[in-house]
Structures are given as structure tokens and as C-alpha cells.
Amino acid sequence: MNRVGAVIMQQMLRQRMQPRQLQRCLEQVSPVEQPHLSTFTQLRCTSASAANNKQVTPPRHDWNRAVSEAERIVGYPTSFLSLRWLLSDEIANVALHLRKLVGSAHPLMKTAKHLLYNGKNTMQAWGLIVLLVSKAAGHAPSIPDVEQDKSAGVLHSQRALAEVTEMIRISHLVHNSVVNLQSGTEAGQDTTTYDDMSFGNKIGLLTGDYLLGHSSAELANLRNQEVSELISSAVRDFSESEFIGERDEQNNPLPFKPGTFQRPSLTVGVDFNEHDVMTPMPIGQVMGNPEQEWECRNILNAGSLLGKSCQASLKLAGQSEQMQRHAYRFGKHLALAWQACLDAESFQSPTLPPDATFSLVSAPVLFHLEHDPSLYKLIEPGKKSVDLVDYNQIHKEILAGPALAKTKELQRKHTEAALGVLQHFPATDARQALENIILAMQDL
Amino acid sequence: MACLSTSGRVACGSRSHKLICRLFLNHSPHSRQSSSQLLTGDTTAGHPREYRATPNQQLARSFHGLTLGINQDYLNLLQTSHSCSQPPNLRSHSSVHTQQPAGPVREIQIDPYIILDDELKYFYDDVRDLLQSGTSQPELDTIACYYFDGQGKALRPMVTMLMAKALNYHLNNESHQLVHKQRQIALFSEMVHSASLVHDDVIDQSDFRRGKPSVNALWNHKKVTMAGDYILSIASIMISRLRSDDVTIVLSQILTDLVQGEFMQLGSRETENERFAHYLTKTYRKTASLIANALKATAVIAQADDNVAEVAFQYGRNIGLAFQLVDDMLDFVSSTEQMGKPTAADLKLGLATAPVLFACEKYPELNPMVMRRFSEPGDVERAFELVHKSHGLEQTRFLAKKHCNEAIRLAQELTESPYQKGLQVVADLVINRMK
Numbered sequence: 001m002n003r004v005g006a007v008i009m010q011q012m013l014r015q016r017m018q019p020r021q022l023q024r025c026l027e028q029v030s031p032v033e034q035p036h037l038s039t040f041t042q043l044r045c046t047s048a049s050a051a052n053n054k055q056v057t058p059p060r061h062d063w064n065r066a067v068s069e070a071e072r073i074v075g076y077p078t079s080f081l082s083l084r085w086l087l088s089d090e091i092a093n094v095a096l097h098l099r100k101l102v103g104s105a106h107p108l109m110k111t112a113k114h115l116l117y118n119g120k121n122t123m124q125a126w127g128l129i130v131l132l133v134s135k136a137a138g139h140a141p142s143i144p145d146v147e148q149d150k151s152a153g154v155l156h157s158q159r160a161l162a163e164v165t166e167m168i169r170i171s172h173l174v175h176n177s178v179v180n181l182q183s184g185t186e187a188g189q190d191t192t193t194y195d196d197m198s199f200g201n202k203i204g205l206l207t208g209d210y211l212l213g214h215s216s217a218e219l220a221n222l223r224n225q226e227v228s229e230l231i232s233s234a235v236r237d238f239s240e241s242e243f244i245g246e247r248d249e250q251n252n253p254l255p256f257k258p259g260t261f262q263r264p265s266l267t268v269g270v271d272f273n274e275h276d277v278m279t280p281m282p283i284g285q286v287m288g289n290p291e292q293e294w295e296c297r298n299i300l301n302a303g304s305l306l307g308k309s310c311q312a313s314l315k316l317a318g319q320s321e322q323m324q325r326h327a328y329r330f331g332k333h334l335a336l337a338w339q340a341c342l343d344a345e346s347f348q349s350p351t352l353p354p355d356a357t358f359s360l361v362s363a364p365v366l367f368h369l370e371h372d373p374s375l376y377k378l379i380e381p382g383k384k385s386v387d388l389v390d391y392n393q394i395h396k397e398i399l400a401g402p403a404l405a406k407t408k409e410l411q412r413k414h415t416e417a418a419l420g421v422l423q424h425f426p427a428t429d430a431r432q433a434l435e436n437i438i439l440a441m442q443d444l
Numbered sequence: 445m446a447c448l449s450t451s452g453r454v455a456c457g458s459r460s461h462k463l464i465c466r467l468f469l470n471h472s473p474h475s476r477q478s479s480s481q482l483l484t485g486d487t488t489a490g491h492p493r494e495y496r497a498t499p500n501q502q503l504a505r506s507f508h509g510l511t512l513g514i515n516q517d518y519l520n521l522l523q524t525s526h527s528c529s530q531p532p533n534l535r536s537h538s539s540v541h542t543q544q545p546a547g548p549v550r551e552i553q554i555d556p557y558i559i560l561d562d563e564l565k566y567f568y569d570d571v572r573d574l575l576q577s578g579t580s581q582p583e584l585d586t587i588a589c590y591y592f593d594g595q596g597k598a599l600r601p602m603v604t605m606l607m608a609k610a611l612n613y614h615l616n617n618e619s620h621q622l623v624h625k626q627r628q629i630a631l632f633s634e635m636v637h638s639a640s641l642v643h644d645d646v647i648d649q650s651d652f653r654r655g656k657p658s659v660n661a662l663w664n665h666k667k668v669t670m671a672g673d674y675i676l677s678i679a680s681i682m683i684s685r686l687r688s689d690d691v692t693i694v695l696s697q698i699l700t701d702l703v704q705g706e707f708m709q710l711g712s713r714e715t716e717n718e719r720f721a722h723y724l725t726k727t728y729r730k731t732a733s734l735i736a737n738a739l740k741a742t743a744v745i746a747q748a749d750d751n752v753a754e755v756a757f758q759y760g761r762n763i764g765l766a767f768q769l770v771d772d773m774l775d776f777v778s779s780t781e782q783m784g785k786p787t788a789a790d791l792k793l794g795l796a797t798a799p800v801l802f803a804c805e806k807y808p809e810l811n812p813m814v815m816r817r818f819s820e821p822g823d824v825e826r827a828f829e830l831v832h833k834s835h836g837l838e839q840t841r842f843l844a845k846k847h848c849n850e851a852i853r854l855a856q857e858l859t860e861s862p863y864q865k866g867l868q869v870v871a872d873l874v875i876n877r878m879k
Contacts (some may be wrong), residue, residue: 011556051842074749097548097710138636171673172673175666175670176666176674178646178666178669179665179666179848180664180665181649181665181668182660182663182664182665183661184659198649201647201665202647202710203645205646205647205669206647206703206707206710207642207704208669208673208704209643209703209706210703210707212673212676212699212700213696213700213702213703214681214700216676216696216699216700217693217696217697217699217700219692219696220689220692220693220695220696222690223689223693225684225688225689226684228680228683229680229684229685229693231680232677232680232681232684233677233681234678235673235676235677236578236579236674236677236681238670238673239584239670239671239673239677240579240580240581240584240674240675242666242667242670243579243583243584243667243670244581247664249664250666251664251666277681278577278578278678278681279577280578280579280580280581281580282580283578283580296639316553323584389721393716403799
């Protein structure tokens with residue numbers, strides 16, 4: 001689950017680096033809020049145990065407990081830190097080069113930290129969800145015994161697919177950390193940081209490519225071309241998602257100016273063409289409708305991979321087309337519910353914590369722009385850089401309007417849809433674990 | 445699978461070494477035998493040992509230590525076609541500038557691009573259509589299609605289609621449907637190549653490629669990165685649609701090799717011998733693997749047996765290595781206008797390619813520069829000068845020539861046909877190209 005953890009562990013193994021050294025190395029990234037890293041086991045600890053040490057959480061629908069119980073059901077974390085990963089030369093290389101970046105301001109370090117210290121703020125558990133859905137659905141009786149991981153109740157191929165899902169997702173996050181160094185931009189003109197940024201870009205690009213290359217090899221070895229096709233299309237969706245709408249210099253998304261779309265756009269949701277994975281999401285049809293536009297953006301950069309992975313996993317198990325559709329919809333709605341939950345989080349407190357920001361295409365912003373188009377004048381300074389926006393002011397205005405309530409409603413809608421789809425799966429401990437995760441998320 | 449390609453890599457170090465030995469010692473073991481030895485050899489044990497005797501070492505030793513007669517042969521071979529009234533320094537330039545066919549002139553000169561006109565005419569249009577059909581975002585489409593402007597050499601698709609058709613002839617089995625599938629593999633090869641160029645542009649930050657502004661000069665680097673991923677994903681979807689498990693496996697090897705090659709380029713090796721082996725492996729992974737595996741995939745689609753598939757693979761590997769060796773050599777001799785990119789670009793990027801590694805033999809002062817990746821002021825200029833003073837360029841060309849000859853020999857194992865002849869012409873084109 002925690003690949004960068006694996007990377008650093010491996011580096012420690014290779015260089016016999018003392019844990020204390022490593023801790024120092026990581027403290028340079030950010031001196032605050034580092035969990036104490038004194039042993040390997042603690043380094044590997046999941047969000048669950050790390051958070052359990054810190055805080056006492058209400059017993060009902062506890063997120064961390066829901067996740068750690070789910071992990072036990074499919075025997076998840078240990079197998080993911082496979083030896084293959086720890087012993088691969090390229091990963092050792094990446095770790096070495098990453099070290100040179102420690103202390104620089106390259107966003108790759110932030111991404112690495114994000115992956116390493118996963119709090120409840122990240123949806124770390126994508127591979128886990130794929131495995132739970134696999135186990136909940138079961139597999140066709142024709143699948144031979146040797147292809148099954150009896151103890152976990154999933155197929156070996158499904159476990160490999162879950163790994164691919166995480167690799168692709170991390171590859172996208174890492175590629176998204178690339179800094180735009182075009183000559184006209186601020187980052188491109190800052191000579192003091194240029195070399196660091198350029199080097200960071202190189203490492204980020206190659207690391208992402210490495211993950212994509214390995215995903216493609218792993219997929220090929222599954223010997224199922226429909227699965228390869230489907231997952232490749234999820235990679236396509238990720239790249240498409242970074243092109244939608246207006247962007248600042250660093251490609252951070254900005255909302256459309258209210259009134260950009262004159263014709264009434266579709267109010268019913270759109271989705272992929274079930275029969276042809278090449279067809280892109282028809283996002284043009286829903287532009288300007290805040291809920292539908294938000295949904296499309298987030299299907300492309302989250303729901304697509306989770307949904308298509310769940311669908312592909314059932315394909316591997318020889319499940320019916322209909323069950324595959326259910327799996328896709330479950331993954332999609334879960335990802336959207338999760339995103340709505342994240343979007344709402346920034347608006348839970350009456351004032352924005354210092355230095356905190358939020359996405360300018362998050363659901364509350366889009367809903368508020370529909371409610372009061374004059375908010376756009378606060379967003380306009382962000383065209384050069386989203387950092388130039390007065391987040392406190394936007395935060396204040398949004399809290400005064402109906403957008404947060406609408407976002408909560410949006411989350412509830414997708415949560416219910418995900419729970420509803422789950423009813424098509426037989427009642428098992430895996431299904432129960434999925435329900436617990438969803439309910440815990442609702443309570444976050 | 446993995447075993448096959450690994451043995452290919454082992455052969456990459458060792459075969460050229462054997463070939464060079466053969467030339468110098470005037471001894472010609474039956475080449476089939478040598479290749480089969482290599483392929484059946486124990487790869488795990490053979491790998492490091494084979495690499496120790498590098499072509500670099502072997503060539504230099506022969507060059508300086510053996511009798512005059514052999515040296516003379518070597519020089520004659522390098523200078524088949526130019527006047528020799530020039531001072532030695534200039535000679536090294538002109539010998540690589542030749543446009544005369546280096547090998548024996550073939551009875552009918554076949555132009556591979558002409559005999560493949562049907563397959564290549566709308567090649568770039570098809571790639572652009574495919575890329576366009578996968579997205580609703582015009583900017584993504586524009587960046588992704590930017591290098592499919594028809595200005596490239598289209599070497600990879602051309603060789604892929606030649607091999608495909610030569611194999612179909614060899615197997616006496618050609619159909620529209622088959623050629624169509626093989627053409628998809630050709631599309632894949634060019635798309636993967638372009639995706640790697642797009643990502644390279646972000647990494648290297650160069651401003652020009654193929655005589656026009658490179659993608660990173662024109663668009664947001666984050667979008668350029670995504671466009672590279674996009675091209676790969678569309679290429680993968682297309683290959684999955686061939687519904688052949690084995691083809692997908694063979695082609696996925698290309699992607700892992702490419703990235704591993706890039707990672708190898710980040711590091712350098714301490715000792716000279718390791719350095720040359722490192723360079724050759726890197727070259728295989730970055731360039732040759734793409735051609736070798738694409739050609740092998742066309743054989744798999746044509747249901748060729750393992751031996752024939754191996755001929756296709758080895759032909760592609762040799763052509764790929766020769767192509768890159770010539771490329772590395774041209775980086776020192778071509779003008780900016782010819783290449784469409786600045787010269788000595790590799791040195792400026794800190795990379796020590798074959799000409800430099802060969803030159804290290806004669807001018808050991810290059811070693812520390814290689815180690816520091818030509819980072820100090822004046823390093824690039826000094827290294828450039830020393831490479832020209834040494835025989836590094838001829839030696840590189842010579843090694844490339846050996847790979848081309850091996851490719852020609854492999855092509856001759858297939859049934860004679862215009863396409864099979866075309867494969868041999870390609871070898872001449874690769875060694876004699878000017879850009």
C-alpha cells in the first residue's frame with residue numbers, strides 16, 4: 001500500500017542507513033508532524049495504527065478500523081510490499097535521486113510525503129477496494145484452483161490487478177508533480193530553483209514512466225486483452241482530466257467564467273460508452289452544470305480508474321457483464337462520494353486554517369458560483385497562479401451560501417448509490433467491510 | 445519471454461566482440477553456430493562474464509597490438525570510398541560523411557519506402573485519426589499529434605512493415621487481415637517512440653527537435669507529460685484490440701526496457717570496461733528493444749515459429765544498435781541544420797556515447813570528464829576536440845557496420861523477396877545516413 005515507504009526502506013537496507021538518519025532526512029522535508037520513525041515496523045505502519053496511537057475515535061464507523069479490518073479480510077498490506085519491489089534496481093535509483101531533492105521545494109517531495117504519511121485525507125485504499133469487490137463478487141466455478149489465493153479468497157490475477165491499480169494511480173500523482181518550467185512562467189524564470197525543479201521533473205517523469213511501464217507488463221501477463229484495454233483507457237482518462245477547462249500557469253484547474261455556456265447543458269449525468277472504451281467522456285455536454293461538470297471532472301481523475309479496475313477484476317473472475325457493470329458503478333460512486341467528502345472537508349471549520357487552500361473546482365466552489373456568479377471576481381486573480389487567490393474570502397462567502405449543504409447532499413447521493421449497487425453482491429464479510437468503509441467515510 | 449530477451453542482451457555485448465575478433469583474426473566461425481551458442485548459453489552465469497571482454501577493449505587491443513596487415517585491413521574497410529589525399533585529422537570527418545553504399549552494391553536498388561507505399565502513405569494520417577478519436581480535448585489532441593507531422597524518418601514503421609511482409613512471404617501466408625494487424629504494430633512502434641520523445645523533451649529541456657520548436661517550448665510541461673501518457677494509453681488500447689496475449693507481452697517489454705534505459709542514462713560506471721557494457725545495454729534498451737520487439741511481434745502475429753521470430757528479433761536488435769551508434773556518431777559530425785537539433789547534444793547532456801568511450805583509449809584524460817559528466821567549463825569543447833583527434837568516430841562507425849552486416853546476414857535467412865531485399869537495403873541506409 002505504501003510504496004514510497006518501500007522505497008525508503010529499501011534505501012535503508014542498501015545503504016545500511018540508520019533509521020535516525022532517515023528520520024533526519026525526512027524532517028528536512030517538513031519539520032512538523034512527523035511520526036516517530038525508529039523501527040522498520042513503524043515505518044511500515046498503516047494509517048490505521050498511526051492514527052490509533054494518536055487519537056481516541058468514536059467507536060461507531062471508525063474509518064481507520066474499517067480499513068484495517070478490511071485489510072485483514074483480503075490479506076492485503078504484506079503482499080504489496082513484495083520483494084520484487086524492494087529489490088528492483090530502478091526503485092533503488094529513484095530513492096537515491098529523491099534524496100538529492102530533499103530540502104528542495106519540488107512538489108514531488110510533497111507527493112512522496114503525501115504517499116508516505118497517508119492520513120485520512122488520501123484515498124490510499126484503492127487496491128484494497130478492488131480486492132474487496134473481487135472477494136465480494138467471488139469467481140466463476142470454472143477457474144482452476146492454482147489460480148486462486150485460497151486464504152484471501154481472491155485470484156492471483158486480481159491481486160496483480162489491484163497492484164496495477166495503485167501503480168497507475170501513483171504514476172499519475174507523480175506525473176502531476178511535474179513543474180511547468182516554460183520560459184514565460186514564474187517557475188521557469190526563477191534561476192535560484194531552476195536546477196532543482198528541472199532535476200525533480202526528470203525524476204518524477206521517469207518514476208511515473210517506470211510505474212506505467214511496469215503496469216503495462218503486469219497487465220500483459222494477465223493474458224486478458226479486454227482487461228488491458230479497459231485499464232489502458234483509465235490511463236487515457238487520467239491524462240484527459242488535466243486538460244479540462246481553464247488552467248493557471250502550473251496547470252491547476254480553474255472554474256469556467258459563469259455564463260460561458262449559453263445553451264442549457266444536460267442535467268442528467270453522462271458516463272462512458274459501455275461498448276467502446278476508445279470513446280472519451282462526452283464532457284462537453286454537461287459543461288456549465290455544476291454538479292454534472294464536477295462529476296465528469298472527478299470521474300476522469302478518480303472514478304474511472306477505480307470503477308474500471310473493479311470491473312476488470314470481475315472480468316478476470318469470469319463474472320457476468322451485468323456484475324461487471326455493477327462493479328464499475330460501485331467503484332465510480334465510491335470515488336465520487338470520497339471526493340465530495342474531501343471537497344467538503346475544507347469548509348467544515350468556520351475559518352480556513354492558515355496556509356490551507358482548496359481546489360477552485362471543488363464542489364462547494366462550483367455550487368457557489370452557480371448561486372452567486374459574482375464570486376468569480378475573487379477567482380480571476382488565480383489565472384496566473386491559484387496561489388494569488390484570497391482563499392479566506394472565498395471560504396467566507398461559500399460558508400454564507402448553500403454550497404456546503406449541496407456538497408453534503410452530493411456526497412450522500414453517491415454514498416447511497418454505492419451502497420445500493422452493493423446490494424447486487426452476495427452478503428459476505430467482504431461486502432460488510434465495504435459497507436463499513438463507506439459508512440465510516442460518511443461520518444468523517 | 446524474459447529469457448529470450450535477456451539472451452538478446454547478453455549477445456549484444458558479446459556478439460559484437462566476437463564479430464570484431466573474427467574480423468581481426470581473419471577467422472570466420474560459422475555465425476549461426478555462434479549465435480545459437482549465445483542464445484542457449486547460461487544467461488545468468490554468462491551475463492557478467494561476457495561483458496567483461498568488451499568490444500572497446502578488444503578493438504583497441506587489436507588495433508594497437510596486432511600486426512600491421514590487420515591494421516591496414518581495418519583502415520581500408522573504413523575508407524572504402526573516399527580520396528586519401530587529406531590530412532589524417534580531416535580524414536576522420538570525411539570517412540563518416542560518405543554517401544556511397546558501404547556494402548556490396550545490390551543488383552537492383554530497392555527503395556523500401558517505395559515498395560511500402562501502400563502501407564506508409566497514410567501512416568501518419570492514421571496515427572492522427574486514432575489519437576483524435578480518443579479524446580474530446582482539442583489541446584491534448586494537438587500536443588499528442590505534434591510529432592506525427594510526417595517529417596520524421598518513419599524508420600521504425602518502415603522496418604516493421606518490411607519485416608512483416610518479408611515474413612509473410614517467407615511463411616507463404618499473407619492476407620489483408622494479417623497485414624492490417626502487423627501495420628497496427630508499426631503504428632504502435634512509432635507511437636511509443638513519439639511518446640518517449642515527448643517525455644524526453646520535458647527531461648532534456650531542449651528547444652528544438654526535427655527542425656521545429658520542441659513540445660516543451662510550446663506547451664505547459666505538465667500537459668506535455670500527460671500527452672505522453674495519453675499517446676501510450678491509446679497505443680496500448682490499440683494493441684489490446686489485436687486480442688493476442690503474446691503480442692501484448694512482447695510489446696510491453698518495450699516499455700519496461702525504455703524506462704530502464706533512461707534510468708541507466710542517469711548513472712555512470714566507474715571502470716572503462718563496465719562503462720562500455722553499460723553503454724551498449726543502455727543503447728539496446730533505449731533504442732534497439734523497440735525495433736527488435738516490434739519486429740518479433742509481427743512474427744508472432746504471422747504465427748512464425750520461434751526460430752523465425754528470433755531472426756526477426758535479432759535483425760531488429762542489430763539494426764537498432766547500428767542506428768543508435770550512427771546517431772551517436774552523427775552527433776559529433778553533423779551540422780545543426782542537418783540533424784534539426786544542436787550538435788554535441790549528448791556531451792552537453794553529460795552523456796558519454798561510443799565515440800567518447802572509444803576515444804578514452806587514446807586520451808585517458810577523457811576519463812575524469814566522463815565521470816563528472818562534462819560538467820566543468822570547457823569540458824564539452826575539449827572532449828569534442830579529442831574525439832575528433834582520436835579514431836573514436838571510425839571505431840563507432842565500424843561497430844555499427846558490424847551490426848549492419850549481421851542484420852544483412854539474418855535477413856538472408858529469409859526467403860528471397862523484394863521485402864527481404866529491402867531489409868538488406870535498410871542496413872545500408874542506416875550506416876550511410878546523413879541525418
